[in-house]
Amino acid sequence: MESRPKKYPNRLGVTGWGLGGRWGVERYLYTIHRLTGIGLVLYFILHIFLTATRTFGQESWENSMSMVNSPFFMLMEFVVIIGFVFHALNGIRLILIELGFAVGRPEEPVYPYRSSINTQRPLMIVMMLLAGIFIILGGYDMFAFAH
Amino acid sequence: MKEARNWTWQIITGVVILFCGALHMITVHMDDILGWYNPAGGKAIEWANVAARSADTTSMVIYIILLGATLYHGLYGIRNIVFELRPSAGIEKLVTVLLWLAGLGLFAIGFYGAVALKMA
Numbered sequence: 001m002e003s004r005p006k007k008y009p010n011r012l013g014v015t016g017w018g019l020g021g022r023w024g025v026e027r028y029l030y031t032i033h034r035l036t037g038i039g040l041v042l043y044f045i046l047h048i049f050l051t052a053t054r055t056f057g058q059e060s061w062e063n064s065m066s067m068v069n070s071p072f073f074m075l076m077e078f079v080v081i082i083g084f085v086f087h088a089l090n091g092i093r094l095i096l097i098e099l100g101f102a103v104g105r106p107e108e109p110v111y112p113y114r115s116s117i118n119t120q121r122p123l124m125i126v127m128m129l130l131a132g133i134f135i136i137l138g139g140y141d142m143f144a145f146a147h
Numbered sequence: 148m149k150e151a152r153n154w155t156w157q158i159i160t161g162v163v164i165l166f167c168g169a170l171h172m173i174t175v176h177m178d179d180i181l182g183w184y185n186p187a188g189g190k191a192i193e194w195a196n197v198a199a200r201s202a203d204t205t206s207m208v209i210y211i212i213l214l215g216a217t218l219y220h221g222l223y224g225i226r227n228i229v230f231e232l233r234p235s236a237g238i239e240k241l242v243t244v245l246l247w248l249a250g251l252g253l254f255a256i257g258f259y260g261a262v263a264l265k266m267a
Binding site for chain 2 (some may be wrong): 062
């Protein structure tokens with residue numbers, strides 16, 4: 001019979017997401033990844049119900065669209081775009097690192113020391129720049145052509 | 148081993164959402180810049196374009212795949228977050244069952260929404 005692994009208590013709990021110690025940028029990106037993930041799940045549940053209104057015909061669809069056409073909802077939709085783009089590109093970064101593609105070669109610890117951060121940090125910068133570009137494009141499409 | 152398999156599916160569904168979700172976001176949120184798949188012209192959420200995409204088999208299949216992948220990816224992520232807080236075995240079981248029920252229920256609603264206009 002498979003034995004259950006020993007469980008250690010999570011001493012910090014949710015506060016550990018941000019106040020766990022001296023973490024690098026990548027750790028805080030992981031925390032933001034979680035927060036955007038939770039936000040996207042909540043949005044997605046609403047989105048399923050809202051888009052299901054199209055099954056009741058044109059009038060039902062147009063009523064539900066007029067309900068979410070206010071400036072507040074448009075701003076929230078832009079927040080969703082930001083969350084999706086960040087979560088997607090940071091997710092690509094995490095998958096690449098997990099599969100070993102962006103870890104770098106192991107080297108002897110001889111000065112000047114090189115570690116995997118020498119490969120991971122540029123990857124993070126590239127992903128965040130791409131995220132910024134897509135967010136700006138999405139915002140431009142949303143607000144420049146709004147009527 | 149079971150959790151390793153579940154995590155592998157988490158990665159796979161993430162990649163699926165990346166492609167299908169990006170297509171969906173570009174179709175709906177870059178309609179004025181790119182205008183992809185808006186056969187009636189105008190905004191992507193206008194009824195004529197929504198009806199056209201709903202009647203198209205390829206769109207319907209992509210929506211259903213995206214629905215399933217997103218529900219799995221999102222709800223398994225929530226499960227991981229909750230489990231990291233080290234609840235008791237009973238709470239873990241309850242959370243797993245509730246998430247499965249929520250996932251199946253939401254999939255049923257979304258699936259109906261995706262196929263209803265095609266079948267009409």
